[in-house]
Amino acid sequence: MDLGERLKLTLFGASHGPVVGAVLEGIPAGTPVDLPAVQRELYRRRPVGRALATKRMEEDLIRIESGVEGGRSTGGPIVGVVENQDVRRAPYRELEDVPRPGHADYPARVRFGTAMDLSGGGIFSGRMTVGLVFAGAVARGLLAPHGIDLLAFTRSIGGVEASEAALDRPMTELRSAAAATEVSCPDPEAGPRMIEEIERARREGDSVGGIVEVRADRVPAGVGEPFFDPVESVLAHALLAIPAVKGIEFGAGFKAARMRGSEHNDAFYVEGGKVKTRTNHAGGVLGGLTTGMPIVARVVVKPTSSIAKPQESISLSERAPRQLVVKGRHDPCIVPRAVPVVENLTAFVLADLLLQGGYL
Amino acid sequence: MDLGERLKLTLFGASHGPVVGAVLEGIPAGTPVDLPAVQRELYRRRPVGRALATKRMEEDLIRIESGVEGGRSTGGPIVGVVENQDVRRAPYRELEDVPRPGHADYPARVRFGTAMDLSGGGIFSGRMTVGLVFAGAVARGLLAPHGIDLLAFTRSIGGVEASEAALDRPMTELRSAAAATEVSCPDPEAGPRMIEEIERARREGDSVGGIVEVRADRVPAGVGEPFFDPVESVLAHALLAIPAVKGIEFGAGFKAARMRGSEHNDAFYVEGGKVKTRTNHAGGVLGGLTTGMPIVARVVVKPTSSIAKPQESISLSERAPRQLVVKGRHDPCIVPRAVPVVENLTAFVLADLLLQGGYL
């Protein structure tokens, strides 16, 4: 039910309940908790200020109920709560009987019956990712002193991809380039075209998917727990729990299927006494353990399932066809909002693995 | 350290130690354990009989030390052991100092020092997958009475892909078609070309990667554990622990990045009182819960990292360049051998999720 081994994350609340929140256990006593920085990560996740996103307005101010005193963790569970302010339940009533295509409505009804309120997605809502960002942002307090830095960014939206050249830059440059666009894409040429792609989808009552890439620099070599918690497994487990993520790949990823071993194998060399590899097709992970090279992963985010276009569905009670027009306020593309979620959740996973390996 | 929640799998042994084995806990007392069927699954994993694979010969006869009596589980841990017969340590000595590119050697040395014997990959070897097949094959005894059927097959090797048409067939047809080729590909046209691709790689002292697809039919709707064990997360966790797997996708997978919501959303309809979807871009999973449609996942298997060609590496002790020629006996393509591993490990994961959800 929880995520993590040495760190444990539990999410609570629901999209249209009074709050969403998270309990984070295992942060060692005395770890600095930079609450303004945590709040900034939560702001990155908000749609506010994005012309492109949902009209639902939430302040997403975090309230710490437990576990932090004087800017440091006490060693007990850290509980963060965000009030849901802009809650409107009415638009979701119909969905109790007519499941939205592409959404959890149908299987959730089968499994949990009507006890579970699915307004706004209930516990399946993207709003639950508030807790993922919160936990990861706190966990970064464990990574920063070791020089470990992370960045996620939008790699593609619909048919528009960032160019390899634009992405082949140091993390600090990528960070500022990504921050300069509304879609968190570090390619200044592709960014505006991505925005057009999203606006076109919105105008057509439709939505569009994309790919988020995350990188982590300066993770020491040897991190990961062979059978059964290799780095890829643990990261995939976490990132695929983000709503709408449907796949993940590391390094060369699916391209490895077409590669020869002589091409995919990253040759070792020594530079300044440090072991490095000339390429990084492994994405910084060999045999489930980090190599000391940057960790590189990519996830695919499916197009938002809630769209304005009429869709073919059914009445569950009558077992009969129904045309469905989804009301409510929805993002035509959640890829940019997934960026800080992927980044901070990756931080959480790495901090947990570093703790397990005795690195922290 | 273990895999699973209600079922628990632990692997032990090492590639060139006396045995490899597995402990499987949580199989309810009285579950039928069809040992000949388990042995057949292990045979599928063997290179024996494949002209294309490693020359290492292992009988892979399973010995049950505990947990099965009279063809049924006792409720205690089931321990299966396979003796390693064809063990040759000599070829691996050099690797203690000169890590093989693409292999776990380097990070494992950093993490575990020289205490861990890495002959033949040690605990990172593909030979450890014996235990995965064993556990999954036993777990199928929980699925079969519910009509749940699984099949994995080779979807592509190098540049050769099975055609969509050849794969758009019922599982029983796919199974016999896949069994008819040495590469476990159900496309009779692509299979021979895949074999050529592998032989070409071998002749050139190289290796080649590919893609394995797995499907599971008749899994009931609602299976999966929201936050944090959705079906995709749990399957990804398990399958990415298979050596050489570097990515996973569900349903439309990475193609979803380029799709519109109106296209990706699978429309609901009712047939014979049963809720179905017209397409299956979701791969049988929405909101982390099964939909009742077939589960479809694909994993990418990187080209075997042990290749005959000379490679650029380093001496760890001298921090100096070394050319490495890997000796030992290796598969030029492990994709076909990964097929029964993916299939049986998927069975293990589904049985565990079904137990968690109270379905079994």
Add this chain to the structure above:
Amino acid sequence: MDLGERLKLTLFGASHGPVVGAVLEGIPAGTPVDLPAVQRELYRRRPVGRALATKRMEEDLIRIESGVEGGRSTGGPIVGVVENQDVRRAPYRELEDVPRPGHADYPARVRFGTAMDLSGGGIFSGRMTVGLVFAGAVARGLLAPHGIDLLAFTRSIGGVEASEAALDRPMTELRSAAAATEVSCPDPEAGPRMIEEIERARREGDSVGGIVEVRADRVPAGVGEPFFDPVESVLAHALLAIPAVKGIEFGAGFKAARMRGSEHNDAFYVEGGKVKTRTNHAGGVLGGLTTGMPIVARVVVKPTSSIAKPQESISLSERAPRQLVVKGRHDPCIVPRAVPVVENLTAFVLADLLLQGGYL
């Protein structure tokens, strides 16, 4: 970090922080949650109204932040929070350097340093048991429909013991008899003498210990998880986590050391088609599994460590002797307040084991 397998309990907050609370996961969707009954159990734990107890006044009103809608669980985590109202930190300042004998102060400083605020015991305070009562009271909603009933009561305080005769009565009679005294003892003769014992200790600036017994009726046979979660292990794990509990015994308990097998073994017989035993020296558990007879356990509660009398301690910073006079407001005997904690925590443990065994 959490308690439980299928149910998971996490406590948060601290004695003199803004709140104490608990997260309870695993309550199946649709389980009735009787909030007034939960609140009543919390009231039983309060010192308010007891002439004998601490002067600290807390309302202990529970606020549900998540997981309950319309009197039923949603299937998500249930979060309950109680505000700390009567917080006074000043009395505890001195303790940062001079540890109280019999209290966690010293080892907590060694382990967690000064990052952990130990005011009022911090996370080691008896106040954290609010969360235990809350979780157990919610879990009773799973037990009641199966006729399972629980009762804890005070068995002894100091030298005063309830008589066997007074305790050899049906649970409903014991319950009302226990409710009739301030010390929760069902023996109307012993109760007043216990109160005298406590008042004597208080007058002398001292404290006194005692024994709490808990019984559970109508738990079905077969509950428990052999290696390593037998009923005794799991109950002991939970109950020994209650501050001040230093031992536990089941059935005949430590008296078994002096018994012969022919005396301790409970003879089987059949009554009304049901298997019973003539005695219950096993305390309702054989081989770690319930027998269907009442579960009977006893825990010893040490005398409150915070006493008014001057005590011999040390200054940690100066490594020199210090006389310590503990200020603050403390119970001279916490045995009666431990009663609802033991009772509800036992309910939590049994509900978890019943879920694990597929009984619920």
Add this chain to the structure above:
Amino acid sequence: MDLGERLKLTLFGASHGPVVGAVLEGIPAGTPVDLPAVQRELYRRRPVGRALATKRMEEDLIRIESGVEGGRSTGGPIVGVVENQDVRRAPYRELEDVPRPGHADYPARVRFGTAMDLSGGGIFSGRMTVGLVFAGAVARGLLAPHGIDLLAFTRSIGGVEASEAALDRPMTELRSAAAATEVSCPDPEAGPRMIEEIERARREGDSVGGIVEVRADRVPAGVGEPFFDPVESVLAHALLAIPAVKGIEFGAGFKAARMRGSEHNDAFYVEGGKVKTRTNHAGGVLGGLTTGMPIVARVVVKPTSSIAKPQESISLSERAPRQLVVKGRHDPCIVPRAVPVVENLTAFVLADLLLQGGYL
């Protein structure tokens, strides 16, 4: 299903199956594993050589299948197997229908049906403790370099108790005194009387119980995991999983019920710069954390349930009374055999807690 957090122990096999064994995970790579010392601990558990015990003869030679090379752990799971040699199933047939009083037969039938072979107790047999001794003996390899030493001994059998004076000695003296008697009691006066007590019980076709005490010296202060793995909880969980153990107490234990706080509180003082307490009523644990003083725990072992005397039982199939005469070979008192189990299992628990706390 497993025991432990950072260390994980799984037991497999059964009393009258081909083997009993254990899987021990989490021993860091490179830890010395002194196999002769492990074997010696297993010999301590054997009845062989004890005139007083069962006639069943087992060599109990441990075979390591995995995880140890060249006297050190590899970091992978350590699997130890002991063959069952002297297996006789016939005596147990009758028990399938007529449960032995005081034994797991009845609840195990209710829970697991007839799939579970209960010959010789099956997985509930004392023979499973082979794995506990094995795991603990290996775990001692983690404790010894830190000077942590452990000893368990017989404190009482039936009505015969060791004197306080005889037990108030350094651990090394206690160890040699205990080794000098067949009953592992360090009191040279009480030992022979305990043997008489056991022989009297045997002659009468009966059995007798007793108390085992365990002490651990030089465990550093601060070990334990507040909510929910305090030292008492974790030790109790483990030790109550030993068949026949029905209670546990720490330090003053149940005597604390009659004590005043001023008496029970252990006064702090400083000696040689080290913080100590004048008494040790806490048994080395305050607030669930170790104090640096010796850990002291006592468990009660009930009289062996399998006795020669005729007993009142029932036929489960006929729901009718049956007189039962238990055949097979049984110890009239298992207290001395429980001694090395308690001692080594305590070592396992402490090693696990030390690992969790980052002490190792």
